[in-house]
Amino acid sequence: MTPNPRSKEKGSSLIEILVAMAILMFLMVGVLSMFSMAYLMNLGAAARTEMTYKAQQVADVVRYLNFLHRSAPASVPASINTGLAFPLTSGTTATITALSGSALQFAYWGAPNGTLPDAAGILNPNDLRYNITVSVTGPNAAGLVTLTVAVVPNTSTSNATGKRYLGPNMRWKEVDYVTQLPP
Amino acid sequence: MSRSCHRDRSDAGFTLIEVTVAMTVLLIVLVLSGALLFSMRSFAQKQQSLAEPRQTARRAMNYLSYYLRGASDMNMADSTAPMPNALVTYYNLGATTNQATYNNVASASLADVGTDLFTVAKPVPGSMPIKVAGIWDGLTTSTISALYSQGCGDSNDNTTNLAQFNQAVGYDATAGTSPLFLVYDPGGFWQYYQITAAPTCDCSKASAASPTVITMTVTAGGILGINPARDSSPVGLTCSDGNPCYMTGGVQFVTFRVRTVGGTPRLEQLALPGRLFDPAQDNPGTSFTPLLDNVEDLQIAYIYGDGTICNSSQPTRLLSTMDSANYPNGVPNMRAEGVTAATYDAVNVRGVRVSVVARSAQPIAAFLGGAGKGAPAITPPEDSTVAYAPGYYHYRLTSTIMIQNRILGN
Numbered sequence: 001m002t003p004n005p006r007s008k009e010k011g012s013s014l015i016e017i018l019v020a021m022a023i024l025m026f027l028m029v030g031v032l033s034m035f036s037m038a039y040l041m042n043l044g045a046a047a048r049t050e051m052t053y054k055a056q057q058v059a060d061v062v063r064y065l066n067f068l069h070r071s072a073p074a075s076v077p078a079s080i081n082t083g084l085a086f087p088l089t090s091g092t093t094a095t096i097t098a099l100s101g102s103a104l105q106f107a108y109w110g111a112p113n114g115t116l117p118d119a120a121g122i123l124n125p126n127d128l129r130y131n132i133t134v135s136v137t138g139p140n141a142a143g144l145v146t147l148t149v150a151v152v153p154n155t156s157t158s159n160a161t162g163k164r165y166l167g168p169n170m171r172w173k174e175v176d177y178v179t180q181l182p183p
Numbered sequence: 184m185s186r187s188c189h190r191d192r193s194d195a196g197f198t199l200i201e202v203t204v205a206m207t208v209l210l211i212v213l214v215l216s217g218a219l220l221f222s223m224r225s226f227a228q229k230q231q232s233l234a235e236p237r238q239t240a241r242r243a244m245n246y247l248s249y250y251l252r253g254a255s256d257m258n259m260a261d262s263t264a265p266m267p268n269a270l271v272t273y274y275n276l277g278a279t280t281n282q283a284t285y286n287n288v289a290s291a292s293l294a295d296v297g298t299d300l301f302t303v304a305k306p307v308p309g310s311m312p313i314k315v316a317g318i319w320d321g322l323t324t325s326t327i328s329a330l331y332s333q334g335c336g337d338s339n340d341n342t343t344n345l346a347q348f349n350q351a352v353g354y355d356a357t358a359g360t361s362p363l364f365l366v367y368d369p370g371g372f373w374q375y376y377q378i379t380a381a382p383t384c385d386c387s388k389a390s391a392a393s394p395t396v397i398t399m400t401v402t403a404g405g406i407l408g409i410n411p412a413r414d415s416s417p418v419g420l421t422c423s424d425g426n427p428c429y430m431t432g433g434v435q436f437v438t439f440r441v442r443t444v445g446g447t448p449r450l451e452q453l454a455l456p457g458r459l460f461d462p463a464q465d466n467p468g469t470s471f472t473p474l475l476d477n478v479e480d481l482q483i484a485y486i487y488g489d490g491t492i493c494n495s496s497q498p499t500r501l502l503s504t505m506d507s508a509n510y511p512n513g514v515p516n517m518r519a520e521g522v523t524a525a526t527y528d529a530v531n532v533r534g535v536r537v538s539v540v541a542r543s544a545q546p547i548a549a550f551l552g553g554a555g556k557g558a559p560a561i562t563p564p565e566d567s568t569v570a571y572a573p574g575y576y577h578y579r580l581t582s583t584i585m586i587q588n589r590i591l592g593n
Binding site: 011014017018021024025028032035036039042043046049050053056057060061063064066067068070071072075076077111112113114117118119120121122181182 | 223486491500583
């Protein structure tokens with residue numbers, strides 16, 4: 001007896017289709033969320049790059065101030081404006097992004113103005129997505145002090161109303177820039 | 184009933200309701216996926232627009248830093264003599280005094296209006312001070328000799344020694360010339376020379392009382408007649424066996440500017456052996472090499488040893504207003520031999536603060552909010568008068584760069 005061929009042509013039921021589509025949707029959501037994660041990772045990497053450059057900018061300015069101290073001490077901006085006292089001494093730590101209201105507490109790092117026409121011009125209090133701390137150790141055996149500029153993303157503690165970096169685990173990222181200077 | 188007319192229940196297709204439900208679910212999935220993909224595309228494009236100017240500015244700053252940090256007076260006798268070379272703001276081309284550094288360019292043929300154009304000098308790699316002797320007659324062609332015998336060895340190897348010397352001064356055998364080089368006397372005065380014929384070598388003279396191992400034909404001021412900017416006639420160099428002159432070769436002059444070509448602003452560089460920026464032919468000329476597209480602004484502020492930073496955004500720090508008599512063009516001046524430098528002359532510059540403003544390659548798309556959406560503050564701390572192109576993301580990078588030759592030991 002020849003079997004009825006139509007018995008093998010049974011289609012999928014609606015339930016089967018819906019289950020398959022649900023699985024497909026979960027897979028798509030998973031794949032697409034990877035795109036989203038990649039985007040956030042890129043943002044995090046860009047933020048760390050920016051923090052590195054910012055640390056280098058600060059280190060360059062401190063090098064200049066240290067040169068001023070060594071060549072023309074009277075010309076060094078007051079520590080009340082820079083947060084740093086020269087000569088740099090071991091154990092010194094200053095958070096140069098500290099705010100006084102909506103302005104920088106150490107105005108030297110902000111834009112030049114009538115009071116501080118020779119300001120460094122590298123920090124913008126309205127776009128402060130990071131917290132910068134300068135610390136000094138040494139001198140070492142070679143007679144050089146070690147300057148560490150640590151940059152960490154802004155937090156609600158360091159700047160309650162400030163902008164934030166985006167990216168995974170940005171709150172726990174830190175960039176340290178180290179250089180050595182003559183005392 | 185025929186078999187073909189039989190409709191088994193298992194053969195039944197989807198009902199209209201089933202298909203409608205399935206398509207509705209599919210539509211919802213597609214809409215959600217499409218929205219997510221569209222937002223991802225927006226994010227990606229925004230991220231690219233944000234990253235481009237940052238990367239451009241950083242590349243530009245890295246390149247500029249190399250030349251600015253390495254700029255050198257190449258005057259080992261007295262690096263503070265009032266004839267600086269590291270920053271070339273003026274120079275003499277024959278009888279004409281040319282400006283080689285500009286603050287806020289006013290002529291669009293030289294560079295984009297409002298940007299700065301600047302020239303620095305650095306030694307070619309491998310150059311070193313070499314003791315020389317000869318007839319020093321100011322600005323005429325001479326033959327001078329150099330005590331350079333490091334390559335002679337024990338066998339008086341003239342070929343090796345000459346090859347090393349040519350490398351040290353950057354002599355180009357094909358062109359038959361060297362870059363300009365400095366010859367300076369014990370008092371710190373100097374002028375440019377250029378080798379204009381193949382040097383010769385005789386290592387056997389290395390031990391003579393007045394050794395003349397390398398003999399070369401040189402032209403004071405080079406073929407083009409380039410000399411340090413002077414207010415009066417040069418006094419010439421004072422050399423003798425007891426107080427020898429030295430040569431440091433050769434000088435690499437580099438000029439940077441920002442100029443818009445075909446709607447795209449770009450950072451350009453001029454670096455030719457034996458030649459300096461000449462406003463008479465580099466307006467715009469064909470000698471500049473494009474470095475980076477989408478650089479809109481280049482600003483320089485001068486950092487002095489007394490802590491003053493001139494040409495910043497503060498009117499009280501503009502050279503042209505601080506001392507209009509000394510600095511009518513708003514750039515540091517250069518003095519004649521023996522003339523006391525003024526406070527803000529080029530010789531007293533210890534570093535520069537550089538700001539580069541770069542922009543995204545494409546205008547901001549409308550679906551990202553259009554012009555200015557999300558663009559960070561870009562006002563440089565220098566006295567820029569550039570009107571930045573609307574509709575682009577911009578990014579400013581400012582860096583404090585000390586001229587290492589001017590802050591030795593720091």
